[in-house]
Amino acid sequence: MKDAFYKALIILSRRSGLWVMRFFTWWIATGYFVLFPKRLAVSLRFYRAVFPDKGIFHALCCSWQQYHNFSRNFLDRVKLFHDKDMTRNYTSEGFDLLEEAVNSKTGGVILMSHTGNWEVAAHRLKAKGRDNPRMKLLLYMGEKNKEQIEKTQKESLARSGVRIIAVGEDGGSPADILDGVQFLKEGGLVSLTADRVWQEKQRSVAVRFSGHEARLPEAPFIFALLSGSPLFIFFTFRTGKDTYHCQILPLDYVKVENRKEREAAIRKAAQAYAESLEEMVRQHPGEWFHFEQFIGKKIG
Numbered sequence: 001m002k003d004a005f006y007k008a009l010i011i012l013s014r015r016s017g018l019w020v021m022r023f024f025t026w027w028i029a030t031g032y033f034v035l036f037p038k039r040l041a042v043s044l045r046f047y048r049a050v051f052p053d054k055g056i057f058h059a060l061c062c063s064w065q066q067y068h069n070f071s072r073n074f075l076d077r078v079k080l081f082h083d084k085d086m087t088r089n090y091t092s093e094g095f096d097l098l099e100e101a102v103n104s105k106t107g108g109v110i111l112m113s114h115t116g117n118w119e120v121a122a123h124r125l126k127a128k129g130r131d132n133p134r135m136k137l138l139l140y141m142g143e144k145n146k147e148q149i150e151k152t153q154k155e156s157l158a159r160s161g162v163r164i165i166a167v168g169e170d171g172g173s174p175a176d177i178l179d180g181v182q183f184l185k186e187g188g189l190v191s192l193t194a195d196r197v198w199q200e201k202q203r204s205v206a207v208r209f210s211g212h213e214a215r216l217p218e219a220p221f222i223f224a225l226l227s228g229s230p231l232f233i234f235f236t237f238r239t240g241k242d243t244y245h246c247q248i249l250p251l252d253y254v255k256v257e258n259r260k261e262r263e264a265a266i267r268k269a270a271q272a273y274a275e276s277l278e279e280m281v282r283q284h285p286g287e288w289f290h291f292e293q294f295i296g297k298k299i300g
Contacts, residue, residue: 025071033067042293043067049210049295050281065286069238073117073289076242091239094248097232098125098189102135107184107229111194111220111251111273114290115280116236121246122162122191136188138163138180140219177223184227191234192220194273195290205267207274212295214274221266224254233273235280237287249276 033040043066047059101108112118125137139162163183165176180190197204197215203222204215224231231251239245251272256265281288 021075025074026068029067029071033064039291042291046288046290046294047285049212049298050278050285052211062285066288069286070289072238076117077119090244090246092246092248094232094250095246097248097250099135101230101232102187102189105187107187107227108189109184109220109224109227109229109231110189110191110234110248111231112191112234113193113195113277113280115277115284115287116238116244116289118236121234121236121244125162125189125191134187136163136183136186138165138183138188138190140165140167140176140180140190140192177219177226180223181227184223184229190223190229192223193217194220194233195277195294196292205270207267207271208299209274209278209295212298214295216270216274218266218270221254221269224269225256225262225266228253228255231269231273233276235276237280237284251276 040063043063044056044059047062048054048056051058051062098108098110112121122137122139125135141164165179167176184190194216197217203218205218205221207214207216220231223229230253233249233251235247235249236244237247251269254265254269256262
């Protein structure tokens with residue numbers, strides 16, 4: 001969608017009610033499900049891998065839910081323009097881990113995933129930061145060409161006080177990495193997407209996911225290694241109308257005695273994240289919003 005169309009729907013929903021948005025997004029989601037078989041095939045292959053004991057009909061149901069839940073995510077993002085305090089509808093567990101990291105000045109690397117609603121989750125983190133002035137948040141986010149909706153959302157987060165570094169598909173510059181490491185050493189929280197590799201040249205680490213090979217970006221684990229900060233996994237998923245649940249899980253540190261141990265330590269941390277991600281997808285299959293190819297070849 002273009003930025004103008006996105007803004008037009010917001011204005012129309014303000015005047016006529018959110019049912020207008022619900023109507024359009026339902027048909028858009030259904031259209032993608034029906035008219036783009038190659039994209040649908042990616043979802044079907046993923047769900048067949050995650051649920052090997054289920055049939056194709058189960059995979060189709062999961063994919064249908066995935067597409068339409070994503071459209072509801074879109075609606076919740078729009079609601080943020082109407083109700084900036086929508087994050088009050090969140091329940092959470094594990095925020096004390098982040099507060100402990102901030103109070104002890106170790107900082108923390110937060111591994112985000114393509115699950116739930118990342119924007120509402122970021123606002124939730126910022127709301128927690130108002131309760132603890134020492135909790136500062138830096139988000140590394142992809143800067144996609146022609147994706148105007150993402151641009152609008154990022155501007156909204158920046159206005160709320162969240163610091164954002166937008167990186168291109170090349171993974172960003174050395175200066176971007178230094179900024180993040182310094183931010184962590186000052187006791188801040190740095191959030192990065194951990195389940196998507198943007199291009200073949202990007203540094204990545206291979207993990208096992210549902211009996212298949214998957215590649216994760218190496219950057220989040222490099223940040224933890226260079227800064228000495230602990231890793232945390234952040235999941236968010238929908239629990240009902242306008243309600244979400246946040247879950248923060250500890251993933252320990254990435255520590256090595258010498259450079260020879262570095263690769264193994266990163267692989268171990270990445271695999272632990274992949275196993276938590278797989279478990280989350282099994283519990284909430286309709287909350288997986290990674291529409292690109294995620295799993296690779298099957299491994300024994």
